[in-house]
Amino acid sequence: MCFIIIISFGTCVHSLAQVLYDFTAEPGNNELTVQEGEILTLVFQSIILLLSVMVILCHMAVGSVYSFDEEWDDDSDDGKSTGGYGGSQADEGGTMQRGGAHSTMKLSLNKFPGFSKTPNPEVYLLTKHISKGDDRLPIYTGEVGPVWLYPQIQLDCVVADPKKGSKMYGLKSYIEYQITPNTTNRPVNHRYKHFDWLYERLVEKFACALPIPCLPDKQVTGRFEEEFIKMRMERLQGWMSRMCRHPVISNSDVFQLFLNYRDEKEWKLGKRKAEKDEIVGVKIFSNIDPELPEEQKYEMYSQFTRSMDNSVKELLTVGHLHWKRCTGPLQKExxxxxxAFQNLSSVFNTSAYPREYTLTEALTATGKTYEEIINFVSQPKKDLHFLMETTHEYKGLLGCFPDTIAVHKAAIDKVKEADHLVVMNKISQQDKLIMEKNLSTMSYALQAEMNHFHSNRIYDYNRLVQFYLEEQVKFYETIAEKLKKALGQYTTM
Amino acid sequence: MCFIIIISFGTCVHSLAQVLYDFTAEPGNNELTVQEGEILTLVFQSIILLLSVMVILCHMAVGSVYSFDEEWDDDSDDGKSTGGYGGSQADEGGTMQRGGAHSTMKLSLNKFPGFSKTPNPEVYLLTKHISKGDDRLPIYTGEVGPVWLYPQIQLDCVVADPKKGSKMYGLKSYIEYQITPNTTNRPVNHRYKHFDWLYERLVEKFACALPIPCLPDKQVTGRFEEEFIKMRMERLQGWMSRMCRHPVISNSDVFQLFLNYRDEKEWKLGKRKAEKDEIVGVKIFSNIDPELPEEQKYEMYSQFTRSMDNSVKELLTVGHLHWKRCTGPLQKExxxxxxAFQNLSSVFNTSAYPREYTLTEALTATGKTYEEIINFVSQPKKDLHFLMETTHEYKGLLGCFPDTIAVHKAAIDKVKEADHLVVMNKISQQDKLIMEKNLSTMSYALQAEMNHFHSNRIYDYNRLVQFYLEEQVKFYETIAEKLKKALGQYTTM
Structure with missing residues (x-):
């Protein structure tokens, strides 16, 4: 990663840039070592409008001439790396927050104004909407209240087979994942940056109504290491599965494009269309077609998601400590x-006393059993993994709720003003009724989303803790069995 | 405990003493708070010859007048306390060493010159012995080599029922234990200081031939606390059982007196007789009646006991760490x-979502199960206890071997000089033969003792590790069972 300030700029294909910080290239990543103050010539493949002072993140090609990929390789705009449930990292969760928490670059790339300021719901509230056939997002009143319309067959996909690819005559390397949806069973390939593009579209389009969990962390160094690729794939799988499980997201054009495009042309056309989509931000509510007006429950939701956020963080902290102990001091112990048992056995063996063969053999077996157990005491790593990964996902998801709920709060505040605005002749009585109806729709959507969240949460934690306990039972049973076997070697005197 | 230097002394019943260190009395122990420099008047119940400058340890009675028990209450000549397997304590083992390692008082009370200097075996080596009937210590050549004559029924005793007693009109308190031998089934009472007296007699009489393990640590403060009394009783039991298992010790007059005295008179007479016993130190070998001459194996024994000493110390260190973890961080974890599971359940409970009663109940049960397990993770404390206590005993016993072996080494060196002494006309050829025969007897005794040690060690470690593993198996099985029960509360979706 390298921050450069462009000090000479224009609409030309060459630009001069001054390096702001020293940067040491990572071997094999087509990076270049540069030093503070150095003046570099940048060559762009297409003409880009450069703002007067713009902080950019870039990958560098060899030599002092830099090639920019047409599509930014923004798989490198984050200095963080994740290799487990590191203490502080588990608490920071910065990368799980959306847009606003990322770099400025990220924000300027987003058409969507981001959630650092709550989107103004006014533009939606004052318009009378008749939702159109295809775009309509139906909500039904089910047993538990408003629920999204779930498809008959739930979409799912398998993220697999990460492969290293390259372009620019081998100057740029990347990892491509194969994604196979259960609907077509036809694999498509995507790089991390495509996932990121999808994430940004989903945030733009849905984040006022649906919390869109962040993608797994970005990574700069070591992103071609096997361990990292495996972990990223696993987390992309988790993210995709969660998106597939969401009836609104999984059914959206952009998501379908991502999973089903047939060739490069279809992908590029689809991308352009998605980027031009105008039903984004609060406008998404205009597609929602409620059955009944609904009371406001956002305060309860806000309370619940905050409490669950705390609880989930506690679980991560405790799990992290447990993990650390099981893989560290416990193994050593x-x-x-x-x-100690084996040493005692060795000493006993030197006694030249004729009657202790059984005991020394048994002591050696005992010692070896404890050494075998070492492999099992690292078991929680295996057991906990699933619980920790999903809880980590939930932490990310819960971090999105405050923003989603803030949109509702803003809408409620607007509607509260409505009476006053009518008196002031700023809006008509008719406008006020439309506003109230629209707010009810928003609330309806929030409840549908919340019910979606609840049912997923129950499903997830039920299977998570079950799996964890099953593995733990096996773990303790195996140790007991092994020790019992060692015990069998002793004679009863 | 208070160190006082007697600066004015004599054969009178009153003495002045100057306090050397500040001392704060422990409430209820009939102690007195004194300050450095204070002059005290000591009143002795009997006339005691006071040496010119003598460091004494004393318990103080109320007021500035101090009453001395006729029999010193030397249950207070040690500043150490033991409450478990404290790291440093486990390594020091100072109190497990005999006589010489204790205070000067202890040494001056011992008639036996102590082991700080190896007793000179010359006095024994040069005398022709015919062992007398009753005192004879027979050794047979058994399957494993020389062995002591073991009794048909093994002596054992139960140390129980510690009771607080007092004398001097309540001015002095002490704890009395009840000891019941399996031979008479008639209990006798003894205070710690009586055990100490017995220990000193055994060291005097036998320590050249038999390693006499130290008594459990002495204690000053808190020695009336229940926990301490229980632990001391347990350790006195361990010590007594080990003494009972030794065919030579258990059959000795002084040990029989300790267990079987019928009244105060018999006890006092027996004590006086034991204190006057002249067959002490190296003279004990004169009672030994070997069947066959025997080769020297002391080097092998020395090597073995040193190795086992190291191994036993390692086991104690490891066991101590394990103990500490099990009772500390693991419980906390x-x-x-x-x-964490219970909190998650509480949060889920507030969702007002209708379908999660089973999950929240199951999560609560899971959380409670882990809390129940806390009581079990302290299990090693129970399991390890026995292993640690006995290993601690072995550490003490092994610490005595170097002294016992040193006596043999000294005898061998003397016999090596014999040829030279014959040439110099210092001893006769006959003397030399006597020396060789006597050395052979010593070696015979050492081997009998070593074989006794080996058979005990095999018996002890076989049952110790067996018990430990049995308890460990139960421990892991119980946890597995409990988790399985919690697991049963989840529904399969």
Missing amino acids: YRQIGK | YRQIGK
């Missing part, structure tokens, strides 16, 4: 116990 | 896990 069992190794020491194993060694 | 399981409590946190339990709390």
Whole structure:
């Protein structure tokens, strides 16, 4: 990663840039080592309008001439790396927040104004909407209240087979993942930056109504390492599965495009169309078609998601400590116990006393058993993994709720003003009724979303904790069994 | 405990003493708070010859007048306390060493010159012995080599029922234990200081031939606390059982007196007789009646006991760490896990979503299970206890071997000089033969003792590790069972 300030600029294809910070290239990543103050010539493949002072993030090609990919390779705008549930990282969660929490670059790339300021719902509230056939987002009143319309067959996909690809005559390397949806069973390939593009479209389009969880962390160094690729794939799988499970997202044009495009042309056309989509931000509510007016429950939701956020963070912290202990001191301790028994056995063996063969053999077996157990005490790593990964996902998801709920709060405040605005002749009585109807629609959508969240949460934690306990039971049973076997070697005197 | 230097002294019943260090009395122990420099008047119940400058340890009675028990209450000559397997304590083992390692008082009370200097075996080596009937210590050549004569029924005793007693009109308190031998089934009472007296007699009489393990640590403060009394009783039991298992010790007059005296008179007479016993130190070998001459194996024994000493210390260190973890961080961790699951359940409970009763109940049960497990993770404390206590005993016993072996080494060196002494006409050829025969007897005794040690060690570690593993198996099985029960509360979706 390298921050450069462009000090000479224009609509030409060449620009001069001064390096702001030293940067040491990572071998094999087609990066270049540069030093503070150095003046570089940038060559752009297409003409880009450069703003007067713009902080850019770039990958560098060899030599002092820099090639920019037409599509930014923004798989490098984040200095963080994740390799587990690191203490502080588990608490920061910065990368799980959307747009606004990222770099400025990210924001300027977003057409959507971002959630650092709550989108103004006024533009939606004052318009009378008749939702059109295809775009309509139906909500039904189910047993638990408003619910989205769920498809008969739930979409799902498999993210697999990460492959290293390259372009620019090998100057740029990247990892491409294969995504196979259960509907077509036909794989498509995507790089991380495509996922990121999809994420941005989903935020733009849906984030006023639906919390869109962040993608797994970006990474600069070591992103071609096997361990990292495996972890990223697993987390992309988690993210995609969650998106597939959402009836509104999974049914959206942009998501369908991502999973089903047939060739490069279809992908590029679809991308352009998606980027031009105008039903974004608060306008999404105009597609919602409620059955009944609905009371406001956002305060309860706000309270619930905040509490769950805390609870989930506690679980992550505790899980992290447990993980650390199981893989560190506990292993060491069992190794020491194993060694102590084996040493005692060795000493006993030197006694030249004729009657202790059984005991020394048994002591050695005991020592070895404890050494075998070492492999099992790292078990929580395996058991906990699933619980931790999904809880981490929930942490990200819960971090999106305050923004989604803030849109509702803003709408409610606007409607509260309505009486006053009527008196002031700023809006008509008719406008006020439309506003109230529209607010009810927003509330209806929030409840549908909340019910979606609840049913997912119940499903997830039920299977998560079940799996965890199953593995834990196996773990303790295996240790008991092994020790019982060692015990069998002793004679009863 | 208070160190006082007697600066005015004599054979009178009153003495002045100057306090050397500040001392704060422990309430209820009949102690007195004194300050450095204070002059005190000591009143002795009997006339005691006071040495010119003598450091004494004393318990103080109320007021500025101090009453001395006729029999010193030397249950207070040690500043150490033991409450578990404290790191440093486990490594020091100072109190497990005999005589010499204690205070000067202890040494001056011992008639036996102590082991700080190896007793000179010359006095024994040069005398022709015919062992007398009753005192004879027979050794047989058994399957494993020389062995002591073991009794048909093994002596054992139960140390129980500690009771607080007092004398001097309540001015002095002490704890009395009841000891019941399996031979008479008639209990006798003894205070700690009586055990200490017995220990000193055994060291005097046998320590050249048999390693006499130290008594459990002495204690000054808190020695009337229940926990301490229980632990001391347990350790006295361990010590007594080990003494009972030794065929030579258990059959000795002084040990029989300790267990079987019928009244105060018999006890006092027996005590006086034991204190006057002249067959002490190296003379004990004169009672040994070997069947066959025996080769020297002391080097092998020395090597073995040193190795085992190291191994046993390692086991104690490892066990101590394990103990500490099980009772500390592990309990905390399981409590946190339990709390995290219960908190998640509480949050889920507030959702007002109708379909999660089963899940929240199951999560609560899971949390409670982990809290229940807390009581079990402290299990090693129970399991390890036995292993640690006995290993601690072995550490003490092994610490005595170097002294016992040193006596043999000294005898061997003397016999090596014999040829030279014959040439110099210092001893006769006959003397030399006597020396060689006597050395052979010593070696025979050492081997009998070593074989006794080996058979005990095999018996002890076989049952110790067996018990430990049994308890560990139960421990892991119980946890598995409990988690399985919690798992049963989840529904399969």
